[in-house]
Amino acid sequence: xxxxxxxxxxxxxxxxxxxxxxxxxxxxxxxxxxxxxxxxxxxxxxxxxxxxxxxxxxxxxxxxxxxxxxxxxxxxxxxxxxxxxxxxxxxxxxxxxxxxxxxxxxxxxxxxxxxxxxxxxxxxxxxxxxxxxxxxxxxxxxxxxxxxxxxxxxxxxxxxxxxxxxxxxxxxxxxxxxxxxxxxxxxxxxxxxxxxxxxxxxxxxxxxxxxxxxxxxxxxxxxxxxxxxxxxxxxxxxxxxxxxxxxxxxxxxxx
Amino acid sequence: xxxxxxxxxxxxxxxxxxxxxxxxxxxxxxxxxxxxxxxxxxxxxxxxxxxxxxxxxxxxxxxxxxxxxxxxxxxxxxxxxxxxxxxxxxxxxxxxxxxxxxxxxxxxxxxxxxxxxxxxxxxxxxxxxxxxxxxxxxxxxxxxxxxxxxxxxxxxxxxxxxxxxxxxxxxxxxxxxxxxxxxxxx
Amino acid sequence: xxxxxxxxxxxxxxxxxxxxxxxxxxxxxxxxxxxxxxxxxxxxxxxxxxxxxxxxxxxxxxxxxxxxxxxxxxxxxxxxxxxxxxxxxx
Numbered sequence: 385x386x387x388x389x390x391x392x393x394x395x396x397x398x399x400x401x402x403x404x405x406x407x408x409x410x411x412x413x414x415x416x417x418x419x420x421x422x423x424x425x426x427x428x429x430x431x432x433x434x435x436x437x438x439x440x441x442x443x444x445x446x447x448x449x450x451x452x453x454x455x456x457x458x459x460x461x462x463x464x465x466x467x468x469x470x471x472x473x474x475x476x477x478x479x480x481x482x483x484x485x486x487x488x489x490x491x492x493x494x495x496x497x498x499x500x501x502x503x504x505x506x507x508x509x510x511x512x513x514x515x516x517x518x519x520x521x522x523x524x525x526x527x528x529x530x531x532x533x534x535x536x537x538x539x540x541x542x543x544x545x546x547x548x549x550x551x552x553x554x555x556x557x558x559x560x561x562x563x564x565x566x567x568x569x570x571x572x573x574x575x576x577x578x579x580x581x582x583x584x585x586x587x588x589x590x591x592x593x594x595x596x597x598x599x600x601x602x603x604x605x606x607x608x609x610x611x612x613x614x615x616x617x618x619x620x621x622x623x624x625x626x627x628x629x630x631x632x633x634x635x636x637x638x639x
Numbered sequence: 640x641x642x643x644x645x646x647x648x649x650x651x652x653x654x655x656x657x658x659x660x661x662x663x664x665x666x667x668x669x670x671x672x673x674x675x676x677x678x679x680x681x682x683x684x685x686x687x688x689x690x691x692x693x694x695x696x697x698x699x700x701x702x703x704x705x706x707x708x709x710x711x712x713x714x715x716x717x718x719x720x721x722x723x724x725x726x727x728x729x730x731x732x733x734x735x736x737x738x739x740x741x742x743x744x745x746x747x748x749x750x751x752x753x754x755x756x757x758x759x760x761x762x763x764x765x766x767x768x769x770x771x772x773x774x775x776x777x778x779x780x781x782x783x784x785x786x787x788x789x790x791x792x793x794x795x796x797x798x799x800x801x802x803x804x805x806x807x808x809x810x811x812x813x814x815x816x817x818x819x820x821x822x823x824x825x
Numbered sequence: 826x827x828x829x830x831x832x833x834x835x836x837x838x839x840x841x842x843x844x845x846x847x848x849x850x851x852x853x854x855x856x857x858x859x860x861x862x863x864x865x866x867x868x869x870x871x872x873x874x875x876x877x878x879x880x881x882x883x884x885x886x887x888x889x890x891x892x893x894x895x896x897x898x899x900x901x902x903x904x905x906x907x908x909x910x911x912x913x914x915x
Contacts (some may be wrong), residue, residue, distance in 0.1 A: 395669050395911065405676075412679030419683035426695035434702025435709060459890045470696035474688040484679075499669070500676035505684070558901040564903035568669070568911070618739055622897045629894065669911055 398575050399498065399568075414495035420483035422474065437616035441618060452476060455627050461632035471512075475505065476624040479563070485569055487609050494616070497567040499560070506559040509627045517634030528637055558624060566619050570612045577605040787823075795819045851912025859906020866899040 401410035429445030432438070438446050452473045457465045482501055482505035486494030494501055529551050530544045584598035795815050802810040874892040878885040 394877060399669050400673075407675040407681065409675065411673075411676040413681035417678070418685045419687035422687050423690055423695065426691065426699060430695055430698035430702065432702075434706055438706075442699075446703055449696070449699060449703070453799035455890070459887065470692040471688060474684070474691040477683050478687055495676075495680070498676055501680045501684075503672050504677055504681045508684075558873060558898075558905075561904050561908055562901050565907045566900075569904075569907055570695060618893075625890065625894065626897060677880065 391629070392576070392579065398571070401493070406431060409501065410493055411495045411498050414482060414485050414491070414493065415501060418478050418495070421481055422477045445494075448477065449473060452624070456621075456628050460628040464636070465632055468628065470483065471626050472628055475509075476620050477626060479623055480616060480620035483567060483620060486567060486574070486616065487612045492565040492571075492574065494571055496499070496563050497571045497620070499564055502560045502563040505623070506556040509559060509630065510556040513627075513630040513634045516631055520635045523639065525634065555630060559623065563619050563623050566615060570608070570615055572610065573608050574605065577601045577608060580606060789817075791819055791823065794823070834886050848913050852910045855913065856906050856910035859909070863899050863903035866902075867896055870899060871897045 403409050409455040425441055425513070426445050432440075432442040434442075449469070452469055453466065456472060456476075457469055461468065479496065479501075482495040485491040514525075516591075517529070521528065530548050531540055532547065535543050540543065542639065578601075580601035581598050584594050584601065588593035664738055754796075795812070798817045799810060799812065802815070871892060874888050874895075877888045881888075
């Protein structure tokens with residue numbers, strides 16, 4: 385029976401990669417490639433004639449810029465947040481380009497399904513929004529974060545603990561886990577259905593029945609790949625918009 | 640040369656295969672970040688973000704803004720042109736209205752002239768007609784008076800003669816005339 | 826989980842294997858339980874958002890942004906459950 389021959393591999397066997405050379409593995413390669421592709425796309429876009437209607441690579445770059453400005457910055461921070469567009473744009477492009485290899489055949493590994501990238505991005509965002517809060521509100525940022533204005537004195541200790549945990553600890557943690565776990569779950573799903581397909585095709589007993597049945601997990605694999613296209617975009621979008629919300633909230637607490 | 644090919648082949652194999660067999664260790668769990676991945680990705684992201692902030696984005700944005708400005712100024716120019724065309728049309732229409740008014744005035748004046756001329760001619764003709772009628776009436780009156788005088792004279796003669804024959808005395812002509820006049824006036 | 830230790834004892838698994846089997850089963854329960862709340866939450870949230878968008882199509886952009894934010898916050902709970910599943914199960 386299949387159950388005997390089919391065994392899900394160790395979790396590390398589908399996530400950890402050998403070093404291509406010293407301390408440089410596939411995840412690092414994808415991260416570097418994401419940065420290089422981003423730089424090249426925007427470099428090429430910047431070199432094209434700006435006066436005519438944009439097309440090709442320039443159109444792509446301008447659409448992404450307008451997406452960040454209209455879809456993220458204006459919705460969460462307003463006009464005063466437009467200075468954050470380059471940072472949010474690079475964040476979005478980098479995360480998206482790290483997510484997308486999860487569905488490209490032969491690569492099929494989202495770099496964000498490892499803890500490293502989500503964690504350092506979330507820590508970077510944490511440092512930035514706290515820095516922005518301290519810069520814009522000074523020492524009042526800390527008291528406002530712990531005790532939002534209008535809290536009764538009696539509740540201050542309780543609210544203080546809750547707000548401190550939620551603002552200082554839970555935010556970067558959930559930012560990390562959201563991206564990491566989404567991409568990891570998608571990767572595991574793809575691996576599962578790919579392995580099921582393979583197990584059915586290479587079945588040694590009842591081949592006439594089991595081999596055609598491989599179509600079913602394969603169809604699911606194709607569907608999930610299409611779904612992961614959406615997830616790759618959505619997770620990059622959500623990470624970026626949450627960053628914008630946190631920065632906007634730290635800069636202008638009244639919003 | 641050969642060793643380089645082997646090395647490259649090894650790199651590709653290492654790229655497309657995950658850790659397997661002995662290499663797989665449970666030790667760093669999937670949750671634990673790996674230092675090498677951390678610093679490679681951190682480095683590439685920071686380079687990307689800094690380039691984006693100071694070089695790539697400003698250049699792109701400048702081009703976009705220049706184009707928007709161009710489009711906006713083209714829009715403004717088009718608006719100005721449209722306004723100018725509208726003004727021209729209004730001007731033309733004003734001129735047209737003035738010309739129409741002028742023409743109407745002239746037609747009116749001509750009509751007035753004609754009317755006065757007609758009135759004058761009509762009055763003249765009427766006057767002439769009245770004159771002629773008056774003349775004819777005077778003539779007729781004169782003829783009637785003459786006929787009347789003749790009748791008067793004749794009747795007076797007849798009456799005088801008749802009186803003479805009846806009385807043997809010739810009545811004075813003043814009386815005869817007065818009587819005849821009275822009778823005729825009756 | 827009790828049942829598993831009995832099963833383990835009955836099938837003659839060693840202590841280590843029985844522990845792994847228990848971990849695997851509790852991991853499955855952990856993720857399943859963690860998915861219930863966020864599932865209801867996201868369904869309610871998206872349903873309400875669609876209602877709002879249908880009622881006021883001109884506010885659709887704002888509603889969509891807020892909806893994604895809400896989904897992100899709600900989903901975090903399920904994802905933490907998934908991470909726990911990875912941690913104790915695999």
